[in-house]
Amino acid sequence: MPKKVGADARHMHSLLATAMVDPGLLERWRNNPRALRKMGLRATALDINRIWGFSGLATKVRHNDVRLIAPLTFKLLDQAGVSIELFATYARRADLLRKDGKKSAPEKLLSLSSFLEGWLDHSNPVHSLIWDLIRHESAILELQTGAGRQSPVADDSISIEVSVQSVPIRRGTVIHHEMSCNPVELARRLRAGTREIALLPRGHYYFAYCHGSDSTRMKIVEIDAIGSVVVDLSDGYRTIGEMASLLHQARIPMEAEDLCHAVRELGTNGLLAVGSSSGA
Amino acid sequence: MNFVSTTLSDRTMVGLSYGPGVPGFIDRNPGLVDYIELPFELLRHDPTIASVKNLAPLVLHCASMSIAGFVRPSESTLDAIAQQALQTGTPWIGEHLAFMSADPLERGAALHEPTTLTYTVCPQLSEEVVQLACRNLVELQQRSPVPLIVENSPQYFSVPGSTMSIVDFTIEIHRRCDVGMLLDLTHFTISSMNMGFDARKEIVRLPLEKLVEVHVSGLDIQSETAWDDHAAVADDSIFELAETVFDRAQPKALTFEYNWAPDLPDDILVDQMARIRGMLQHA
Numbered sequence: 051m052p053k054k055v056g057a058d059a060r061h062m063h064s065l066l067a068t069a070m071v072d073p074g075l076l077e078r079w080r081n082n083p084r085a086l087r088k089m090g091l092r093a094t095a096l097d098i099n100r101i102w103g104f105s106g107l108a109t110k111v112r113h114n115d116v117r118l119i120a121p122l123t124f125k126l127l128d129q130a131g132v133s134i135e136l137f138a139t140y141a142r143r144a145d146l147l148r149k150d151g152k153k154s155a156p157e158k159l160l161s162l163s164s165f166l167e168g169w170l171d172h173s174n175p176v177h178s179l180i181w182d183l184i185r186h187e188s189a190i191l192e193l194q195t196g197a198g199r200q201s202p203v204a205d206d207s208i209s210i211e212v213s214v215q216s217v218p219i220r221r222g223t224v225i226h227h228e229m230s231c232n233p234v235e236l237a238r239r240l241r242a243g244t245r246e247i248a249l250l251p252r253g254h255y256y257f258a259y260c261h262g263s264d265s266t267r268m269k270i271v272e273i274d275a276i277g278s279v280v281v282d283l284s285d286g287y288r289t290i291g292e293m294a295s296l297l298h299q300a301r302i303p304m305e306a307e308d309l310c311h312a313v314r315e316l317g318t319n320g321l322l323a324v325g326s327s328s329g330a
Numbered sequence: 331m332n333f334v335s336t337t338l339s340d341r342t343m344v345g346l347s348y349g350p351g352v353p354g355f356i357d358r359n360p361g362l363v364d365y366i367e368l369p370f371e372l373l374r375h376d377p378t379i380a381s382v383k384n385l386a387p388l389v390l391h392c393a394s395m396s397i398a399g400f401v402r403p404s405e406s407t408l409d410a411i412a413q414q415a416l417q418t419g420t421p422w423i424g425e426h427l428a429f430m431s432a433d434p435l436e437r438g439a440a441l442h443e444p445t446t447l448t449y450t451v452c453p454q455l456s457e458e459v460v461q462l463a464c465r466n467l468v469e470l471q472q473r474s475p476v477p478l479i480v481e482n483s484p485q486y487f488s489v490p491g492s493t494m495s496i497v498d499f500t501i502e503i504h505r506r507c508d509v510g511m512l513l514d515l516t517h518f519t520i521s522s523m524n525m526g527f528d529a530r531k532e533i534v535r536l537p538l539e540k541l542v543e544v545h546v547s548g549l550d551i552q553s554e555t556a557w558d559d560h561a562a563v564a565d566d567s568i569f570e571l572a573e574t575v576f577d578r579a580q581p582k583a584l585t586f587e588y589n590w591a592p593d594l595p596d597d598i599l600v601d602q603m604a605r606i607r608g609m610l611q612h613a
Contacts, residue, residue, distance in 0.1 A: 057491030059454040060400045060433060066489065067432035067445040091490060100487035100555055107557050108449040118350060118592050128561065134552040
């Protein structure tokens with residue numbers, strides 16, 4: 051055990067190692083550098099911010115398995131210059147996750163994604179792209195690994211009869227998100243190594259992810275705001291007429307015929323199947 | 331192909347640090363990669379990774395010896411390193427001039443077990459640590475079936491009590507210890523940027539006659555600090571530094587450490603390998 055305090059090498063190594071394995075302690079020192087006096091050091095003796103950044107680097111490296119399943123998100127975090135700060139802030143939660151035994155890459159990605167939602171400044175255009183991309187890569191991963199998969203799998207391009215009495219249901223797993231850009235184009239540009247992501251058209255985009263006609267294929271379909279609402283409400287129990295009533299109650303005026311049209315489109319794209327109210 | 335015999339030739343071998351993209355790259359670019367550098371820790375965690383020796387000879391890299399640390403590795407770790415050195419047929423083991431384990435902090439929660447990290451840390455740069463590292467190196471070298479070579483750490487911050495620069499620290503280690511040099515050009519550049527010295531002036535002060543292996547990777551600048559980044563490719567400044575080194579010494583091996591990047595385009599890596607080979611030929 052080290053006996054001396056202050057800048058004794060053995061003590062300093064202990065202090066640095068402890069700070070690296072205890073993100074909470076490091077955070078306390080960062081918030082109150084005078085606490086270092088208890089360790090025999092002046093408050094200014096340690097560059098706490100850089101040590102904090104170093105813990106961010108170490109945490110980022112410990113997520114290299116997550117980088118394998120969400121490579122473009124990591125690339126964008128680095129390009130945006132926020133990965134060190136993000137992982138330094140995230141270190142404490144990552145530590146808790148590890149202690150909880152949640153060590154698989156998909157579990158770590160889920161936790162990171164949940165943390166990012168709160169950490170990102172969604173009014174910042176670059177941060178919005180990061181939020182788009184992690185949900186895009188997570189959706190693809192979920193479909194590829196079959197996590198949460200529901201049967202039946204979608205058929206491509208089905209022509210379906212739709213009326214107000216129809217009861218739409220999602221065909222298998224359908225994940226959909228509102229995005230600030232076209233995430234497929236964002237991914238393409240990042241893969242190509244272009245730094246022109248700032249020039250991507252921005253706005254309100256809606257994308258749905260589902261299996262194709264066989265479970266090994268995947269489809270990414272751009273839908274619209276109405277389509278997004280319809281996918282949400284298509285639970286296999288509600289008729290289109292009931293959906294319209296529900297939306298009216300929520301002060302979202304939408305005619306049943308518009309919903310029928312949206313269901314037809316979504317059915318054609320393989321996202322929804324349709325039954326009748328008698329069979330629902 | 332026998333790595334040891336080929337290193338006896340004049341040619342510098344050019345290899346890749348193991349990552350998931352390496353087998354595919356070798357498959358698509360036969361004859362381009364002279365060796366694969368494997369971390370001992372990865373091999374210990376997943377011994378099946380050793381099968382990549384069917385693709386290229388192996389060089390063992392290590393982060394577990396804690397050369398500049400006060401807590402020695404366990405006997406089982408040292409035995410496992412020696413065993414892997416024999417099994418892989420590595421010509422040497424590259425180890426960081428850093429520490430990985432430390433005593434528990436007196437006022438900390440864990441009072442008995444050493445604190446062990448998953449990442450090496452640049453030590454205090456002082457006479458005390460130079461002496462410690464030299465003692466450790468002598469002892470560790472005796473335990474190793476192949477020569478050890480030591481790698482310069484990236485310096486992100488100054489450890490209180492440091493009395494010398496990382497360049498002087500490295501010079502002192504090599505002056506006092508009979509050990510080969512693994513010069514990580516990116517770590518050296520990162521240290522120069524963070525600690526404010528001129529990399530091209532300082533690198534020629536190193537005892538480059540001890541040079542065995544060179545590491546090249548990318549770096550990333552965030553929050554006004556340069557950070558190691560094996561997902562990014564080396565920029566021109568790293569290649570210029572390599573040229574300065576090759577004018578004075580020829581390493582036996584040069585490793586591209588792009589092992590965090592699963593999707594690095596082949597053409598970028600092929601170009602960088604050709605650029606380095608061209609520089610080595612004309613040095």
